Amino acid sequence: MPSVSMTVNGKAVSGNVEERTLLVQFLREHLRLTGTHVGCDTSQCGACVVHVDGKSVKSCTLLALALEGANVLTIEGLAEPNGPLHPMQEAFRQNHGLQCGYCTPGMIMSAIDIVRRKGHELDERTIREELDGNICRCTGYHNIVKSIAAGAKAMAQGGAPRQAAE
Amino acid sequence: MYNFTFHRPTTVRQAAGLLAKNPDAKLLAGGHSLIPVMKQRLAQPSALIDLAKVEGLHGVELKGRSVVVGAMTTHSDVANSPIMQQALPGLAAVPAAIGDPQVRHMGTIGGSIANNDPNADYPAACLGLGATIITNKRKIAADDFFTGMFSTALEDGEIITKVSFPIAKKAAYEKFKHPASGFALVGVFVSKRGPEIRVAVTGAGANGVFRVKSFEEALKRRFAAKSLEGMTIPATGMNSDIHASAEYRAHLVGVLARRAVAKATA
Incomplete structure (x- = not known):
């Protein structure tokens, strides 16, 4: 081989x-x-x-x-073992951006790439458009979108994300 | 997926040599059409020849009055190329609407046109701009290149190296996306370059991408959406499947052509 x-x-x-x-x-x-x-x-x-x-x-x-x-x-x-989570992971945790969790690793890896390409201030439309290639069969998109908006901001500050405003 | 041997040439000449030695081989570009059909065992190449490391196949450059795109340039690199956005924004918008961000990071222009999927976007752009497909052996006009569903004028051992697009002053693409697959249920590319008018349609024809001469004639009088008002094409020869009937596809050709012209003249 x-x-x-x-x-x-x-x-x-x-x-x-x-x-x-x-x-x-x-x-x-x-x-x-x-x-x-x-x-x-x-x-x-x-x-x-x-x-x-x-x-x-x-x-x-x-x-x-x-x-x-x-x-x-x-x-x-994304994060050191036993260390703090990556800001995008932390944003998913704080905003309950997952239900069963199966799609979550892919969502988070796509989310970080959205930030690379589109910056830290992401509106809902951009996030939903850019998530074209990620499917959540729990259909938990609402909180996923909130998580990504919060995570994108947190990545700019390099710190822990704040809970997205309702 | 059945197994195969895997080759990674670094020059077009090496790749052509490997193709000659392995008659059942397939060229691997971005792999986002080929690998899925290999998984389904619809394709069973004995060898894959990966073009990723072949020099000279990447990038977008301005050459006189044309934009030349390397065959292995990804959809995202074409869509985000400042040269393309400046010279041919109507073409830059085509790869931007293919698949999803991850697919656009891998899929390539050469792979797309060599595959000539009847619902793919790039064939419409090539035919709609009168592109020239450049291979290791010759130059082929888009009008002669796309010969039918999943078939092209490429001969055994022939490798697409570049695609050259003449810069048209007015050009635009309108696509009616299938909501699940993202492929074009129907897509129409229109362009005006001096006196030359082109209207190319993908997704609709049972025989792949085609031009609509009646629309082109109407647009010669005046390149405006109004010139196509009420115009339609016959449903004969249109694809009909669970997604859309032949009549619906024929109807969409008229609607999308008007929208594309409106966009090109906006």
């Missing part, structure tokens, strides 16, 4: 994988980073969103071998 090497959450990793191994399989099954989820497996639901070289992508539609040398960030890499 061919080998692949990349950086995941700041650490150099490598492994031998079948050619058809998807990035999400490499993350979950080889590296045991199970925070990245598989929802639809058809690049629609966004539960598998991670960052590759700083951009949000769907890890169910990328081949692990195609990421030789890439820099990958998953939900596990």
Whole structure:
């Protein structure tokens, strides 16, 4: 089997994988980073969103071998173990931005990428438009949108997010 | 997904050599059409030749009176290119409306037009602007390139390297998105470059993207939405499926063409 090497959450990793191994399989099954989820497996639901070289992508539609040398960030890499949460994670916690939680890692990784592209002051319309590629089957979008608006602001301050105003 | 061998050439020449050696191989661009169909086992290539590391296939540049886009340039890079936004804002809006942000970070112009999905947006933009598709072997006019549903003029071993778009003074795209898939139920690209008027339609035709000569003639008299008032196209040859009937698609062609012209002349 061919080998692949990349950086995941700041650490150099490598492994031998079948050619058809998807990035999400490499993350979950080889590296045991199970925070990245598989929802639809058809690049629609966004539960598998991670960052590759700083951009949000769907890890169910990328081949692990195609990421030789890439820099990958998953939900596990956002905060130090036992340290404070990333401001976007904290915003989801404070605003109850999840119900079952299955879509949450993808939502948070997409949210951080929205902030990168659109800045820290996000209106509801922008957030909803930009969440086109993430589906919450609990349909908890209202609080997800609130969480992202609060998290985006908190990322600017570099501190803990405030509860979004009702 | 069945397994395959995986290759990562760094030059177009190497990629072409690998294609010649592996007759069942497929080129991998962004992979956001190919990998899903491989998962469904609708495609079973023996080898994938990844173009990601091939030099010279990325970027948007101005060349005389054209904008030239590298085949591996992603939808988000085309949409956000200052050169494209300045020279051809009507074209920059096309990739901005494809898929979702994550898909736009991976999907490429070359992959989209080589696949020629009958509901894809880029084929309409290429035909609607009279683009030239540049391969490792030749230059192909958009009018000759799209030969039918999922089929193109590309020959075995031929690799798209660039797409050249002539700068049109007026150009716009209007798309009626399927609400679930985001693909064009119908999309219409219109342009006016000097005396040349083009109206190209995706999503509607049973044979893929096509031009509407009757609309183009009407717009030659005056390039205004009013020139198309009351005009429609016959439903014969239109796609009909669970999403929309042939009649509905034909109706949308007229509506979206008027909206696109209005947008281009705004």
